[in-house]
Amino acid sequence: MTDATVAGGDKIRCDACPVMCYIKPGAAGACDRYANHDGELVRVDPHIVLEQTVSHGGRLVPFQAGGDWDGKIVHEPNVFVTAIGAGTTYPDYKPAPFIVSSEIDGVDMVTVVTEGIFSYCGVKVKIDTDRYLGPETATVRSEGEAIGHVTTSEYGSQMLSLGGVHHLTGGSKKEGRVTCDALMDLSNCKPVELTIDGGATVVVQAGYPPIVNGIAEERMRVGCGSATIGMFAKQWHGKVDEVVVVDDHITGVLSEHQAGKLLDIPDTGIKMKGRRSTPGRYFQVADPGTGWGGTNISDPLSVLGPFNPKEARPGLTMLMVSTTGEHAAYYELDEALRPIEKQMPPDLKFSVERIQENCEPALCTVLFMGGAGGSLRAGVTDNPVRLTRSVKDALTRVTSGGAPVYVWPGGGITFMVDVTQMPAGAFGYVPTPALVAPIEFTLRLSDYAALGGHMDHVRPLASLRDNTETRPMPYMPGRRA
Amino acid sequence: MKRLPQIALLPDGKRLHLQDGPIDLVIEAKGRDGDVRAAYDAAALRFSGLLDELCEELVELRSAADPVRCTLKGVVARRMHAAVAPFAADHFITPMAAVAGSVAEEILGSMLAAARLDRAYVNNGGDIALHLAGNEQFTVGLLDRPDRHGLMRTTVIDAADPARGIATSGRHGRSFSLGIADAVTVLARTASQADAAATIIANAVDLPGHPAIVRCPANELQPDSDLGARLVTRDVGAFGESEIDDAMRAGVGRAHQLLAAGLIEGAALRLLGEMAVVGATGIKAGAMPAFHESALERTAHV
Numbered sequence: 001m002t003d004a005t006v007a008g009g010d011k012i013r014c015d016a017c018p019v020m021c022y023i024k025p026g027a028a029g030a031c032d033r034y035a036n037h038d039g040e041l042v043r044v045d046p047h048i049v050l051e052q053t054v055s056h057g058g059r060l061v062p063f064q065a066g067g068d069w070d071g072k073i074v075h076e077p078n079v080f081v082t083a084i085g086a087g088t089t090y091p092d093y094k095p096a097p098f099i100v101s102s103e104i105d106g107v108d109m110v111t112v113v114t115e116g117i118f119s120y121c122g123v124k125v126k127i128d129t130d131r132y133l134g135p136e137t138a139t140v141r142s143e144g145e146a147i148g149h150v151t152t153s154e155y156g157s158q159m160l161s162l163g164g165v166h167h168l169t170g171g172s173k174k175e176g177r178v179t180c181d182a183l184m185d186l187s188n189c190k191p192v193e194l195t196i197d198g199g200a201t202v203v204v205q206a207g208y209p210p211i212v213n214g215i216a217e218e219r220m221r222v223g224c225g226s227a228t229i230g231m232f233a234k235q236w237h238g239k240v241d242e243v244v245v246v247d248d249h250i251t252g253v254l255s256e257h258q259a260g261k262l263l264d265i266p267d268t269g270i271k272m273k274g275r276r277s278t279p280g281r282y283f284q285v286a287d288p289g290t291g292w293g294g295t296n297i298s299d300p301l302s303v304l305g306p307f308n309p310k311e312a313r314p315g316l317t318m319l320m321v322s323t324t325g326e327h328a329a330y331y332e333l334d335e336a337l338r339p340i341e342k343q344m345p346p347d348l349k350f351s352v353e354r355i356q357e358n359c360e361p362a363l364c365t366v367l368f369m370g371g372a373g374g375s376l377r378a379g380v381t382d383n384p385v386r387l388t389r390s391v392k393d394a395l396t397r398v399t400s401g402g403a404p405v406y407v408w409p410g411g412g413i414t415f416m417v418d419v420t421q422m423p424a425g426a427f428g429y430v431p432t433p434a435l436v437a438p439i440e441f442t443l444r445l446s447d448y449a450a451l452g453g454h455m456d457h458v459r460p461l462a463s464l465r466d467n468t469e470t471r472p473m474p475y476m477p478g479r480r481a
Numbered sequence: 482m483k484r485l486p487q488i489a490l491l492p493d494g495k496r497l498h499l500q501d502g503p504i505d506l507v508i509e510a511k512g513r514d515g516d517v518r519a520a521y522d523a524a525a526l527r528f529s530g531l532l533d534e535l536c537e538e539l540v541e542l543r544s545a546a547d548p549v550r551c552t553l554k555g556v557v558a559r560r561m562h563a564a565v566a567p568f569a570a571d572h573f574i575t576p577m578a579a580v581a582g583s584v585a586e587e588i589l590g591s592m593l594a595a596a597r598l599d600r601a602y603v604n605n606g607g608d609i610a611l612h613l614a615g616n617e618q619f620t621v622g623l624l625d626r627p628d629r630h631g632l633m634r635t636t637v638i639d640a641a642d643p644a645r646g647i648a649t650s651g652r653h654g655r656s657f658s659l660g661i662a663d664a665v666t667v668l669a670r671t672a673s674q675a676d677a678a679a680t681i682i683a684n685a686v687d688l689p690g691h692p693a694i695v696r697c698p699a700n701e702l703q704p705d706s707d708l709g710a711r712l713v714t715r716d717v718g719a720f721g722e723s724e725i726d727d728a729m730r731a732g733v734g735r736a737h738q739l740l741a742a743g744l745i746e747g748a749a750l751r752l753l754g755e756m757a758v759v760g761a762t763g764i765k766a767g768a769m770p771a772f773h774e775s776a777l778e779r780t781a782h783v
Binding site: 016019020021022023024027029032173174 | 501502503532533536539701702703704705719753754
């Protein structure tokens with residue numbers, strides 16, 4: 001235990017060693033182990049789990065709230081010590097020169113001054129929208145620099161894959177820097193404007209609705225056009241003769257759809273554009289875009305051909321609606337069988353509202369994905385692959401800033417974590433450029449010993465409470481600290 | 482209660498880790514078991530109290546070195562002074578610029594006095610003292626990216642090479658730099674000489690007055706810094722390609738002077754992805770990204 005005396009100003013004098021550094025508030029002493037936090041001397045290295053582990057002789061400090069971990073994968077500790085701040089000095093980032101104590105590829109020793117952590121990392125962004133953001137594999141840009149691409153879309157969502165080593169270090173320096181900035185901002189839940197080659201401009205912020213070409217998305221569709229027909233056919237039965245649910249993926253037509261057939265809804269003579277998949281289900285009624293149901297249209301009638309006079313009749317009623325209910329219009333056929341827009345009857349308006357109600361709020365979600373490399377694992381035990389195996393065997397729980405992660409099967413420790421579940425400001429960067437992200441390994445003390453852990457550095461949690469900053473952090477999902 | 486340094490073998494059971502205050506040493510010796518043990522015992526014994534010894538003269542060690550006269554008493558302190566003295570006439574430099582290398586050298590010396598070793602190193606946070614006998618050699622990795630092993634350069638030092646010291650200095654390090662180099666690694670006859678020279682060359686890699694360089698008085702960051710109110714580099718913004726070349730040229734020029742004066746054996750300079758090599762360092766490129774390759778070609782005829 002060490003004391004400090006308050007010197008002039010808010011400086012304190014550390015007496016942890018004979019160097020007796022004067023330390024300014026917010027700064028660390030020459031050793032980078034002790035720092036001045038609001039006039040108090042604090043030890044800044046106890047929560048070491050990360051690369052610094054490797055640098056300072058390979059210690060790992062697993063934390064136990066009380067006795068052995070009970071072995072449950074889902075565990076709610078009262079206090080969870082995270083790796084945030086572990087690999088950096090307090091409070092701003094200043095890498096220490098360090099000794100890499102792991103032996104690599106026949107190299108006896110290493111001399112290093114800069115520190116980089118996750119350059120094999122990126123974010124996967126899920127954007128809840130049917131609006132067309134851009135073609136698959138199109139380049140995604142921030143400040144004009146390529147930082148990723150559009151990847152396979154998911155149900156009701158467009159997906160982006162951003163970052164990765166190719167953009168961080170494989171391109172120009174500016175590309176690397178801009179990529180790093182965008183990844184860090186996205187991971188820290190800040191808004192980032194992205195432009196997609198041949199597509200839209202979208203503002204993405206984890207936990208908030210996407211803003212596509214300046215318009216905030218409100219809802220995620222209830223289902224494709226065909227699914228919407230299936231869900232609402234009964235509610236429309238008897239109230240309207242025809243319903244078209246406009247969707248960039250599958251546009252549904254009530255009278256032709258299996259759901260309509262089961263209700264004996266008569267043919268209406270409607271003629272759809274696009275490619276018929278199965279009865280009442282049409283692909284490609286229009287081009288993708290940011291209009292109705294993720295198509296490029298603003299006038300829904302443009303997806304219709306002329307009604308067939310053999311089946312259609314004047315006065316026939318028709319509802320056209322998008323998959324989110326955001327767009328809707330009501331028509332009646334005139335004497336020439338042309339659809340004329342009319343005021344929507346209240347019970348149809350109600351069904352449109354029901355579609356809206358069944359849509360979920362559109363959000364952007366950001367998953368950080370990174371790989372724990374050999375050197376990181378080597379910092380944890382003297383036989384790194386055992387750590388990998390113990391993670392796969394679920395003996396070791398991996399968390400990132402205390403948030404649960406998904407660890408990919410296969411080799412290495414490649415994990416994904418929802419950034420909204422991590423404490424604010426959990427991510428940092430190094431000028432390399434690479435992201436600094438927290439990662440913790442929690443396991444039974446006995447398992448830790450068995451995999452070759454550094455038992456002499458294990459400390460009980462109680463010993464940390466006295467001299468480190470602790471803050472309550474709810475463990476389970478759903479909020480930001 | 483007497484403060485004791487941390488003394489422990491690393492998990493591999495081969496290397497010794499010593500730590501006291503700001504000093505962190507990783508040590509490895511090769512030889513007969515009994516000799517290695519004797520060497521490690523000697524290292525631990527010499528290390529205990531070494532920091533106190535230095536701190537007794539800390540005020541003078543933090544003052545500008547006199548180019549000729551040395552009033553310091555401790556053997557490590559005097560070695561620090563000797564290492565920086567060749568630069569003291571032309572530059573502000575304090576003996577602290579050679580503290581890491583001098584400590585490494587001292588510990589290695591104590592080990593060699595106690596045992597016969599085939600080879601050994603004392604690595605003090607990247608400033609390294611070497612011992613090589615017979616046909617032994619060391620492979621030293623130089624990297625600015627510890628997370629990407631493929632990017633590593635290596636250099637092989639064998640017993641016939643004069644270099645017995647390696648040091649790295651740069652703006653990301655624990656010590657402040659007056660320059661903008663990301664890293665300057667120097668090979669010299671001793672670790673203390675390498676340490677001082679790396680500081681001098683890293684300071685020379687600079688673009689004085691450039692608006693994209695954020696500088697701050699050292700004593701605003703660390704009140705008792707030996708650099709006093711001198712402006713140290715805090716951050717570096719964007720430079721043009723030619724500006725990076727200019728800064729590198731300044732550092733390379735200084736490295737050539739030191740090489741000609743016999744103060745160093747070689748140096749590798751890195752700035753924003755560019756690299757230049759001076760002297761017979763034997764530094765080989767590993768798998769490099771394209772911009773590093775081109776940088777190497779460009780600097781080959783510097």
